[in-house]
Amino acid sequence: MEVMEHIIHEQEVSERLDKVLSTIDAGWSRSQVQQWIKDGQVLVNGESVKPNYKCALGDAVKISIPEPEELDVVPEAMELDIYYEDEDVVVVNKPRGMVVHPAPGHPSGTLVNGLMAHCKDLSGINGVLRPGIVHRIDKDTSGLLMVAKNDFSHEKLVNQLVEKTVTRKYKAIVHGNPPHDYGTIDAPIGRDSKDRQSMAIVDNGRNAVTHFRILDRYKDYSLVECELETGRTHQIRVHMKYIGYPLAGDPKYGPRKTLPIDGQALHAGVLGFIHPRTEEYVEFEADEPEEFKEIIRFLELNR
Template identity: 50%
Template structure:
């Protein structure tokens, strides 16, 4: 349990305060509050509870006891590592962390095998995890080794100070060479496993640039301004250029059936402790490159 005592005059909601204080995303904080894992002065409150001087907040760790987090040797591709953080090149087909719906091998299992320490801010089944990329998306992911680094990086992510760039192969060709998709994203009104562009969704912005054009497909660089779940996949589908191989947002007649052609190739951020500018790039996976050769 973590206890926080408010010793200043505040005019701030509980959920907003905990996002800043703990460096966790708002949806996770809201979930903890609704599950009574966050108490104020020993009582259950709503996420919008207005904090005041003297309030005492108790935050209880969200445990998932049924998950067995045994370290596994996955021979992860660690692109960079120091005492505060690491950058890993996640392979396609690997889920980032366990969940009630996924108890098989994940990136976290491999991290537990290769790392001596990981932050524990996000609970027992997401050690070190600051952000995620989808199972069938390959590429770069930041991981925190200390809670201090985790808190700073999570705030930088929330403030859009971390730049993430992707390469995507999409259906169709473009008349323009670049563009911006500014469309709010929320839960699909009918299919709960999907997200969609909806009127009262969360603000979401994706910038794209056309790198290469094929007969019926285009290779894009996509830069995230915001980081909504499935954002690039939803946005590209919304403009009628779904990612090739995307099983959820793609074409039913798609020639590829083993997941979307989407790769997180570049990551730029300021080191949370040393404050040095960090930039990392990784090439496309071999299968992605081979498919592009066939198109050429």
């Protein structure tokens, strides 16, 4: 069981405890948090409270996160684009449209189903639903992911993410032309209070930093490289919307009138990390999928 601690700060004072906790992680619904509180898995200053407890400045909240729901995750033979593999790590290029790991109501056809059929020896740290998964990318985002084949590698890779030493560069097509060729977006991300299925820039959100540079400019769009310093849910999509240049095709954060692409135009093209066993830096690069390249060609012809 994972244990997490949170200290109530000024912006959270007088807010309901269940509301505050549901903004910490995009995977936590408010009803789920309420159940944890009722089950005594959430303590404030060492004591059980009710979901409607009003938070006070400096309250120490301890959350004991239960193990994920046990599901039968069935290995499924599928073609995987493996960029690298050894006894510790797999680097795979995920196609757009593929979900990374199973969830209740979506038990099959995921990257995890394919990985289990491919190598059968994945880290168990993230439970039965997410074996080997160190980090995720969205269903309609394509690109490179690192997967741990044992607990030793998993812990080493997670520590690199925490220490911000992993290289993660994405290419994105955005609406509009930013005035500067380079920039850094430093704005906290948390669950949107008006839409629980979305993330937003919120005062009590988690620290989030994205560096970007313009690779090319077109008539009404730009090709941007985004490098993650942190890895929050929907980080690039939320940050680019925040500065006024949302991703093309993004059904959640972008405008309706957009390019003919199914889902956000976002590709995780570069992934670099220190190998957990050899301790040498390795880096991989994957080309954008054909659909992404077709959009670029279309924009080049209509500058």
